[in-house]
Amino acid sequence: NAGVTQTPKFRILKIGQSMTLQCAQDMNHNYMYWYRQDPGMGLKLIYYSVGAGITDKGEVPNGYNVSRSTTEDFPLRLELAAPSQTSVYFCASSPAQGAGEKLFFGSGTQLSVL
Amino acid sequence: AQSVAQPEDQVNVAEGNPLTVKCTYSVSGNPYLFWYVQYPNRGLQFLLKYITGDNLVKGSYGFEAEFNKSQTSFHLKKPSALVSDSALYFCAVRVINSGGGADGLTFGKGTHLIIQP
Numbered sequence: 001n002a003g004v005t006q007t008p009k010f011r012i013l014k015i016g017q018s019m020t021l022q023c024a025q026d027m028n029h030n031y032m033y034w035y036r037q038d039p040g041m042g043l044k045l046i047y048y049s050v051g052a053g054i055t056d057k058g059e060v061p062n063g064y065n066v067s068r069s070t071t072e073d074f075p076l077r078l079e080l081a082a083p084s085q086t087s088v089y090f091c092a093s094s095p096a097q098g099a100g101e102k103l104f105f106g107s108g109t110q111l112s113v114l
Numbered sequence: 115a116q117s118v119a120q121p122e123d124q125v126n127v128a129e130g131n132p133l134t135v136k137c138t139y140s141v142s143g144n145p146y147l148f149w150y151v152q153y154p155n156r157g158l159q160f161l162l163k164y165i166t167g168d169n170l171v172k173g174s175y176g177f178e179a180e181f182n183k184s185q186t187s188f189h190l191k192k193p194s195a196l197v198s199d200s201a202l203y204f205c206a207v208r209v210i211n212s213g214g215g216a217d218g219l220t221f222g223k224g225t226h227l228i229i230q231p
Contacts, residue, residue, distance in 0.1 A: 042221040100146050100165040105157030
């Protein structure tokens with residue numbers, strides 16, 4: 001009964017390094033999302049996907065890339081890490097994109113860029 | 115553009131007392147409103163939602179929320195607070211876009227709820 005699984009839980013990067021945040025869900029949900037959470041700022045949508053092979057930008061996509069080769073996986077890529085990307089990142093999924101659908105969240109990845 | 119405001123950064127309530135966490139929204143069209151809760155070092159968990167119908171919505175852990183269209187509010191309430199209710203609470207809104215689908219949720223900044231024994 002895993003739900004949405006994110007790895008790693010914590011990571012420290014140096015400026016300019018790259019990394020991939022992993023997200024996997026086992027609920028066969030078509031819709032997946034990446035959010036970042038900054039203190040006092042709520043959650044901001046980075047990218048989302050409505051199904052395998054389809055991705056779209058959210059509110060704050062700059063500096064990030066995503067791919068969706070399978071229904072289960074939705075990795076988030078940081079190519080050239082910057083201090084502004086220090087944040088907590090949450091992956092989420094939902095079975096459909098109806099406005100009333102609730103999201104299921106992973107436990108987050110805390111990223112520091114120094 | 116849609117937006118959500120949570121005017122209080124922190125709400126302090128004594129255990130056993132009623133609690134209210136405030137939320138107001140701004141949208142074009144009919145809103146779909148949600149409350150999520152986040153415990154320390156955890157992801158967000160769904161509490162309740164309003165889509166249509168009865169303005170008073172009941173959710174998990176004894177929480178409820180009242181939709182008020184004229185005041186564009188969706189305040190979270192509980193009749194008797196527990197220490198275990200201490201957490202970060204987020205209000206969120208969604209609308210149907212011009213293509214008939216729904217964009218991602220727009221979240222408020224969150225309100226820290228602290229229940230004192």
